Amino acid sequence: MFKKDIPPSNRSKVKSSVQRGLRQKLLETYPGFEPFIEDVMPKKASLEAVKLPDRVTLYTIDSTPLFFQPIDGPPVPHLRLIHAYPSAVPTIQIDRGAIRFVLSGATLMAPGLTSPGGRLPDAEHALEAGQIVGVKAEGKEEICMIGMLKVGTEEIKSKGKGVVIDEGHYLGDGLWRMHLD
Amino acid sequence: MAEVETTPVEQARHVVYCGVCTLPPEYCEFGGTAKKCEEWLKENDSDLWDKLYSEDALNANLSTLSVSAQERAAKDAAKKEAKAAANEARDSERKAASKVLIKRVERNKRKYVTVVIGLEVFGLENKKIAKDLGKKFATGSSVTRSPAGIEEITVQGDVSDDLHDWLLEVHGKKIPESNIELIEDKKKKKSEGPV
Numbered sequence: 435m436f437k438k439d440i441p442p443s444n445r446s447k448v449k450s451s452v453q454r455g456l457r458q459k460l461l462e463t464y465p466g467f468e469p470f471i472e473d474v475m476p477k478k479a480s481l482e483a484v485k486l487p488d489r490v491t492l493y494t495i496d497s498t499p500l501f502f503q504p505i506d507g508p509p510v511p512h513l514r515l516i517h518a519y520p521s522a523v524p525t526i527q528i529d530r531g532a533i534r535f536v537l538s539g540a541t542l543m544a545p546g547l548t549s550p551g552g553r554l555p556d557a558e559h560a561l562e563a564g565q566i567v568g569v570k571a572e573g574k575e576e577i578c579m580i581g582m583l584k585v586g587t588e589e590i591k592s593k594g595k596g597v598v599i600d601e602g603h604y605l606g607d608g609l610w611r612m613h614l615d
Numbered sequence: 616m617a618e619v620e621t622t623p624v625e626q627a628r629h630v631v632y633c634g635v636c637t638l639p640p641e642y643c644e645f646g647g648t649a650k651k652c653e654e655w656l657k658e659n660d661s662d663l664w665d666k667l668y669s670e671d672a673l674n675a676n677l678s679t680l681s682v683s684a685q686e687r688a689a690k691d692a693a694k695k696e697a698k699a700a701a702n703e704a705r706d707s708e709r710k711a712a713s714k715v716l717i718k719r720v721e722r723n724k725r726k727y728v729t730v731v732i733g734l735e736v737f738g739l740e741n742k743k744i745a746k747d748l749g750k751k752f753a754t755g756s757s758v759t760r761s762p763a764g765i766e767e768i769t770v771q772g773d774v775s776d777d778l779h780d781w782l783l784e785v786h787g788k789k790i791p792e793s794n795i796e797l798i799e800d801k802k803k804k805k806s807e808g809p810v
Contacts, residue, residue: 442740473627517639518627531684534691537638537645576630576639605638606646 435504435601436608437539440486448481448493456481456493456509460501463508463566466522474500474515486609497614502603507582510566513603513610516577524561525568525577526587527553533571536579539607541600542569544590554587561587569599579604631660640667644692647699710736715782715790718798719775727773732765737789741766748774751781 448456457475461467467474475481475495484492489505492512499512516523528536529551536542547554551572555561563586568577581602590598603609630639635655636646640663643652657664715737718730734744741758745768749756754771761767770778775797783792 442742470627514630517630520628531688533642534645534688537642571642574639574641576641578642605642606636611637 435488435490436486436603436610438487438608440608440612442613443485445482445484445494448483453481456503460509464511464522466524467519470519470522474519484614492609492612494614499609499612499614502609508566510580510582510603513577513580513605516568516580520568520577523566523568523580524555524559525570526555526561527551527570527572530572533574533578536569536571536602536604537606539604542579542581542598542602544585544593544595544598547590547598548594554591557588563589567599569602631663634659647692647695649692649696711794713737713794715795716798717775717778717782717795719773729770729773729775729778731768731770731778732761734768734790735766737786737794739786739789741768744768745770747785748778748781752777 457471460475461471479495481500482494484494486492486502490502491505492502493500493509498514500515501509501511503509511523526547528542528546529549531549531551532542532546536546546552553570561567561583563583565583566580567583569579569581570576571578579599579602581599583599584597585593590596632638633640633643633646633652633655635652636643636648638646640652640656640660643649643656646652653664653668656667713733713736715734716730716732718732720728720730722728731744731748735741745756745758748768748770752770752772752774754774756768756770758766759769779795779797782790782795
């Protein structure tokens with residue numbers, strides 16, 4: 435989604451009513467943020483919206499990016515936020531061989547997840563298509579990519595091939611490198 | 616990471632990011648500037664360096680991949696690194712070759728505007744600099760697109776000498792003095808030479 439560098443663009447204050455709505459939406463989408471919401475997004479703080487290409491809006495507080503939201507999708511936390519609160523989103527894991535592809539912006543394919551180094555949640559914690567997940571990597575602690583699942587995890591297991599996440603936000607992409615100050 | 620509590624907490628974790636490639640250090644090897652990153656980490660966070668670059672860790676990394684995949688990955692990494700290095704070389708060459716031009720343009724007999732061209736090559740943002748200059752000299756200052764399609768900063772008034780000094784003072788680290796050139800725009804005889 436953000437393969438190219440993002441040029442600096444205008445930012446604007448978000449209305450407090452809109453901010454309340456966003457907060458609600460964020461909590462709805464990510465119940466995992468519930469305990470931290472006061473730290474992540476204090477009621478008082480003034481949220482700023484930065485326009486990104488492809489009709490995506492990035493929300494920041496004091497030039498720390500919080501999350502971005504495509505015009506037709508749910509909000510997705512920025513990786514820096516995820517690194518600070520890794521427990522807030524469900525995660526899957528890719529094997530070591532896949533890391534370099536993910537970090538150069540390739541779509542995430544199923545074999546990277548089903549191989550021995552990868553990890554998918556068990557059947558009872560299965561994730562549906564459309565869920566936003568963090569992608570960890572074998573032997574690493576931090577999450578290296580975040581994006582929306584194209585297929586459910588059970589389907590990945592049974593099929594073992596095909597696209598899992600395309601258009602994610604990954605370490606070192608344009609959004610990651612973007613300067614906000 | 617090193618300073619992260621192990622128990623799940625209400626608090627934000629603090630993650631160290633590499634000063635060279637901005638990724639978390641454990642991902643530096645995929646960033647294309649692995650050598651530099653390693654040096655940076657060694658200097659800035661030796662605990663973490665021990666953890667990531669000790670021999671055990673390196674071996675553990677390698678053992679999980681098949682030999683052919685390892686080779687491919689290594690090749691890919693080398694390619695990436697070469698590309699990054701080439702990029703950097705080209706960038707610095709371009710920097711050395713290009714100049715920041717400070718022009719004094721006559722607007723109306725005794726009135727002048729000062730035009731600055733070429734700041735963006737040195738990693739400065741025209742818009743921000745224009746704002747700063749406006750504040751510094753208390754004059755109008757704007758980014759305009761010249762007929763040739765190049766962005767330039769136009770500062771009202773003749774501030775070329777002051778501007779030259781200011782650039783060196785504030786952004787001297789980014790721009791070597793020899794790369795700044797003062798130009799007087801035509802018509803008039805040359806009264807002040809370049810500093």
